Amino acid sequence: MDRIIFLGTGGARNVMTTQVLSTGGFILEIKNTMLSVDPGPGAVLRAAQEKVNINKLDGVLISHRHLDHCSDVNVMIEAMTGGGYKRKGVVFAPKQALYDDPVILNYLRNYVERIQPIEGLKPYSCRNLKFKTSIPHKHGDAETYGFIFYGSNYSLSYIPDTRYFRELAEFYKSSICIISTLMLHRNKNIDHLSVPDVICLIEEIKPQVAVLTHFGMQIYKEGVDKVADKISQAVGIRVIAAKDGMVIHLQELLAGVN
Ligand SMILES: [Zn+2]
Structure with missing residues (x-):
């Protein structure tokens, strides 16, 4: 059964350095292909705590070089090999x-x-899993891409850090959408998605389910479930706030079982 295991759900500096949410x-x-996606600080520790055998990894995928997305890549490589x-x-x-x-x-x-350098809008594969990179995100000076992964009868997208821009939604059409939801309010000086941005994106992408993660301190303090409920009510689509250690079985999620 296809699944996601959230080792961490935190993002950005304050959450990363206080670890009020994990950042793995x-x-x-x-x-049957196992990938570690954006292994931030604590990914290896959290994998051990959740009894995930990272010796079995087939690949590691990094969206961009910021610390909260890649600090544990080296130790993940040690484990994988x-x-x-x-x-x-x-x-x-x-x-x-790279x-x-x-x-x-x-x-x-x-x-x-x-070691595979990635570019925008290109197909890649890792063992049995095919995926495609997004158009380049607008995220400061960090070269950043998101992904769409292709399951047998569904697609799963992951939108990592970016400023909102209109073309994002065109690329990310998918059955399930994982969205880095860092800020409560829009701030034009910060290249991250806010709750109003996420509402726009979900309305435009229209996934069956959206899963929020990579929460900043504002959202952590507000309460992640409260934020997810507010977004869900605004868009009329199921929205889940990921939790540290949460396991989502993808086919069951789409079938409405969990
Ligand atoms: Zn970043």
Whole structure:
């Protein structure tokens, strides 16, 4: 069964450094392929706590080089490759994260089967799982891409950090949409999505279900369920606030079972 395991649901500096919410990103298991997506600080610890066997990873996927999305990538590589003794797995990351301001240690790069630089609007695959990168996001000077993953009879999108812009929704049409929802209110000086932005995106994308994650301090203090309920009422679509350790079975979610 395809599933997502949220190792962490926190985002941005204050939440990351206080760990009021964990920041390990999430594990995706689709078509018997296991990916670590945006392994921020604590991803390895949280995987151990949730009894997720990261030795079985087939790949690590990084949306951009900010610390809350990639700090644990090196230790994830160690785990995926059995400490370098079993050469396997693919690391996908924007060129900027690989070369300009590298986040992966040189000596670990030979441990994996392949390091794949990603570009916008390109198809990629990892073992049985096919996915596509989004148009480049508007996120400060960080080269950032989101993804659509293709399950057997559904699609799952992940919208990481970005400023809202109109073209986003065109790309992210999908059955289930995971959205980084960092801020309560719009702030034109900050390149992150706010609750009003997320309302616009869900109205435009019209997924069957939206899952919110990567919460900043404002949303944490407001209460993540309260925020998700407010958005759900505004858009008339099911909206779930992810929790640290939450497991979502994707086919069951779409069938309305959980
Ligand atoms: Zn970021």
